[in-house]
Amino acid sequence: MNVMETVQKRYSVRSYDDQRPVGDEIRSRIQQLFTEHDTGPFGTAVRFKLLDLDAVDPGESKSLGTYGMIRGARLYILGAVKDVKGSQIDLGYCLEKIILEATAMGLGTCWLGGTFRRSSFARQMELAEDELLPAITPVGYPAESAAIQDRIVRAGARSTRRKPWSQLFFSVDEKTPLTEDAAGAYRNALEAVRLAPSAKNRQPWRIVRDREGSYRLYLKEDQFYNRILGKIKMQHLDMGIAMSHFELAAREQGINGRWDPSAPAVNIPGLEHIALWRD
């Protein structure tokens, strides 16, 4: 997969072609991706399920709704984790890698953290008591002409917009912007973060290159928004998504490194330290 191309190609598809089901071969490939991406940087296990609505009891399948947000999709990926530190970041990381692979295969997806009937999907996942179902995504071929609703939703969420580099990436402290030129070999890794999807397109990621030249990821949390769903933390999913984009784009540039969430934090007021990139 060409990472930068795929990152640019991905967008939230909300209308699917109901005349073009996803074939068995692609389904098997998706199932295989679940085993390839079953743990994240925090080391927690992520459990996935590919749910075919047509295989669900008709009475039950009616309850598997998305409040009208998604049309025409018959296949969903469900992602569950234990409710432990870092697990939702790990889910963001693993599911986004699967989403990018699916995008490269010509499939559409749409992260859903809020607009789906969580308890009904949780039944299909056979959720254990200590598990959460933070998010799901439909997966399928996008409808030929993006439905009008897709355009309205994306315009309403200002989905095509991203914050400029100067508001996201910094050098040494959180006040000095890091320019694309100064980022050197890491330019693509940072740009891939900037283009990542995030809940309500809030783009809560901040990255600071410290004095040693290492990159640190921070969360600029919207405390009200991130607590509205109780234990489910949309903005922690966003962090994992950003980590996967950074890592994949860095690898594509020949940079070998990894995210270390247990590195001692460098605290910056108003930001939560998530992890240090070690190359």
Ligand SMILES: Cc1cc2nc3c(=O)[nH]c(=O)nc-3n(C[C@H](O)[C@H](O)[C@H](O)COP(=O)(O)O)c2cc1C
């Ligand atoms: C963690 C997460 C949760 C999301 N939850 C929803 C949701 O519940 N409903 C929805 O329609 N879109 C949801 N989205 C999609 C975002 O609105 C979308 O990614 C963002 O507006 C950027 O648009 P794009 O994906 O088309 O680039 C979610 C995205 C993320 C990353």
